Amino acid sequence: xxxxxxxxxxxxxxxxxxxxxxxxxxxxxxxxxxxxxxxxxxxxxxxxxxxxxxxxxxxxxxxxxxxxxxxxxxxxxxxx
Numbered sequence: 001x002x003x004x005x006x007x008x009x010x011x012x013x014x015x016x017x018x019x020x021x022x023x024x025x026x027x028x029x030x031x032x033x034x035x036x037x038x039x040x041x042x043x044x045x046x047x048x049x050x051x052x053x054x055x056x057x058x059x060x061x062x063x064x065x066x067x068x069x070x071x072x073x074x075x076x077x078x079x080x
């Protein structure tokens with residue numbers, strides 16, 4: 001559930017249109033939760049921990065993952 005909400009919030013925050021299905025959005029949120037937890041554990045000094053983060057960590061992680069996805073995939077311009 002957290003993955004879906006975090007993925008949808010990340011898609012709302014990042015400008016532009018991302019052509020992603022609902023399943024891809026949920027996967028984005030889950031990966032974001034893992035990234036958020038990893039960053040949180042490294043910042044707090046607890047070392048490397050792999051797990052799921054809370055709401056805020058999941059949303060921040062999903063925004064980071066989606067930003068990287070958009071940067072790597074590139075925005076395709078529409079030619080008329």
